[in-house]
Amino acid sequence: MIARYGRAGPEGLVIAPRRRSFMWREIGRYVPMALAHTRWLIGDGQSIDVLADPWVDALPFRLWPTTISVEAGAGLRVSDLLRPGEAVWDGDRLGQLFGEHLAERVRAIPLPGFAGPDVRVWSTTCRASVGIGEVSRVLQLGLQPGLDCGWVWRFGLHQRVALFLWKVAWERLPTCSVLSRRGMSLSPLCLECGVAESVDHVLFHCVRARGVWSMTEILEDTWSGRVIFLEVVRQWAGVPQMRRLAIRASCTAYQIWLARNARVFGERRLSQRFVMERAYAQADEIIQVESAHRPLIARDTWGSHIASAAPHRVFFTWEPPPPSFLKVNFDGSVLDGGRRGGAGFIVRGPGSDVLAAGGHQIFDISVPGAELRAAWMGLSYVRRVLHASSILLEGDSATVISWIRRGLSSHGGAHPLLRDIWMMARVGVTLQARHVYREANGAADWVAAYVACHSGGTLWAGEREMPGALRDLLYSDSIGCIRTRYV
Numbered sequence: 012m013i014a015r016y017g018r019a020g021p022e023g024l025v026i027a028p029r030r031r032s033f034m035w036r037e038i039g040r041y042v043p044m045a046l047a048h049t050r051w052l053i054g055d056g057q058s059i060d061v062l063a064d065p066w067v068d069a070l071p072f073r074l075w076p077t078t079i080s081v082e083a084g085a086g087l088r089v090s091d092l093l094r095p096g097e098a099v100w101d102g103d104r105l106g107q108l109f110g111e112h113l114a115e116r117v118r119a120i121p122l123p124g125f126a127g128p129d130v131r132v133w134s135t136t137c138r139a140s141v142g143i144g145e146v147s148r149v150l151q152l153g154l155q156p157g158l159d160c161g162w163v164w165r166f167g168l169h170q171r172v173a174l175f176l177w178k179v180a181w182e183r184l185p186t187c188s189v190l191s192r193r194g195m196s197l198s199p200l201c202l203e204c205g206v207a208e209s210v211d212h213v214l215f216h217c218v219r220a221r222g223v224w225s226m227t228e229i230l231e232d233t234w235s236g237r238v239i240f241l242e243v244v245r246q247w248a249g250v251p252q253m254r255r256l257a258i259r260a261s262c263t264a265y266q267i268w269l270a271r272n273a274r275v276f277g278e279r280r281l282s283q284r285f286v287m288e289r290a291y292a293q294a295d296e297i298i299q300v301e302s303a304h305r306p307l308i309a310r311d312t313w314g315s316h317i318a319s320a321a322p323h324r325v326f327f328t329w330e331p332p333p334p335s336f337l338k339v340n341f342d343g344s345v346l347d348g349g350r351r352g353g354a355g356f357i358v359r360g361p362g363s364d365v366l367a368a369g370g371h372q373i374f375d376i377s378v379p380g381a382e383l384r385a386a387w388m389g390l391s392y393v394r395r396v397l398h399a400s401s402i403l404l405e406g407d408s409a410t411v412i413s414w415i416r417r418g419l420s421s422h423g424g425a426h427p428l429l430r431d432i433w434m435m436a437r438v439g440v441t442l443q444a445r446h447v448y449r450e451a452n453g454a455a456d457w458v459a460a461y462v463a464c465h466s467g468g469t470l471w472a473g474e475r476e477m478p479g480a481l482r483d484l485l486y487s488d489s490i491g492c493i494r495t496r497y498v
């Protein structure tokens with residue numbers, strides 16, 4: 012068959028330009044779907060490419076652009092992540108390549124004591140062979156009209172959330188029951204409810220999930236189960252007035268999943284209110300950013316429901332403010348699930364000269380809360396200490412930026428800090444608030460992380476007082492260093 016018709020390529024294309032029979036083309040159509048349900052079982056790790064092959068999850072890492080550094084991982088084999096000559100993960104190496112949660116997941120993958128060859132297996136079992144029944148179940152699932160999930164990539168979600176939703180649609184989240192079936196030493200049961208942890212359970216039936224959903228404005232019918240949820244979100248996504256709600260619902264499900272990961276792997280418990288607030292903040296950012304930065308949205312980089320995106324890069328630099336303006340970059344940092352955090356700011360002039368930087372450690376706060384506090388501190392400093400009247404406020408929280416822009420007239424019951432910000436901007440003051448990506452806000456991010464770990468308040472009035480690491484960041488901003496974002 013292969014000699015006559017050609018081999019199924021790694022991307023699932025059946026390569027045989029001429030003389031393709033109808034039957035062979037028809038079979039080829041399902042190769043990507045079937046391949047998407049295989050993964051690698053590690054032997055000696057030498058034939059598995061860290062980025063290109065599915066070995067942690069049925070999706071290869073190159074399709075998870077935000078979780079791993081593509082440059083650092085290029086060309087690596089799984090065997091490079093093991094200690095030389097031993098069947099043990101190299102903890103330092105994992106730490107360099109992956110974030111905390113991902114490294115934890117990799118560490119939980121069992122390694123054989125002997126170094127045999129790697130084997131490609133069906134995703135739900137540990138066997139290299141696969142029964143017709145298993146394949147046909149996968150194909151039928153993909154063919155059900157209700158589960159055509161191409162829309163997930165088209166409705167303008169941020170890529171990370173779209174990828175998550177796509178996995179929900181295909182029931183491909185690594186829940187405890189999936190992981191324990193694959194031989195990980197984990198209980199298959201939900202930590203809270205003691206029943207088998209399926210995708211439906213984690214996101215919709217679990218007491219923790221229901222607690223979060225019930226704090227949202229979304230009606231209970233919508234979140235009663237996976238299939239209904241996807242169907243409703245799909246319908247909302249197609250109606251302009253309902254898109255906002257579709258994005259909120261998607262982000263809520265995503266944050267419920269992240270909070271569950273933190274419980275299972277990180278031993279952290281986030282409050283349900285915190286999860287809900289974080290979901291709404293994330294949704295606001297997506298809605299805000301969507302119109303301004305089209306290229307960063309999933310629909311432009313993901314073509315169809317078979318994930319086939321090549322990550323691409325977007326470049327940013329920090330820009331000095333216009334003449335006679337002072338620029339305040341602010342950022343909030345939240346640690347320990349909101350129990351502790353920091354609010355930091357930096358003030359720079361048109362010549363990139365640094366006038367001040369500082370902030371304060373804070374407690375029991377949400378992400379938007381910390382960001383708002385940081386904006387307020389920065390603005391108070393330039394108004395009350397430097398008496399500036401032309402101010403450009405810049406932060407990576409689209410939520411807080413949109414609150415500030417809304418202005419005094421709109422909200423009677425606004426947050427006191429927000430009202431104070433509006434008051435400071437009232438008479439004879441020009442205040443512009445602008446959203447930038449995190450990559451262009453690195454120095455303020457550094458300050459926020461610094462003050463989060465130092466008790467009380469910190470203020471450096473002038474560059475000479477500042478720590479070396481911060482001065483380096485400020486210097487690279489001032490010479491227009493380019494920051495890269497993979498999307």
Ligand SMILES: [Zn+2]
Nearest residue numbers: 201203204217
């Ligand atoms: Zn549960």
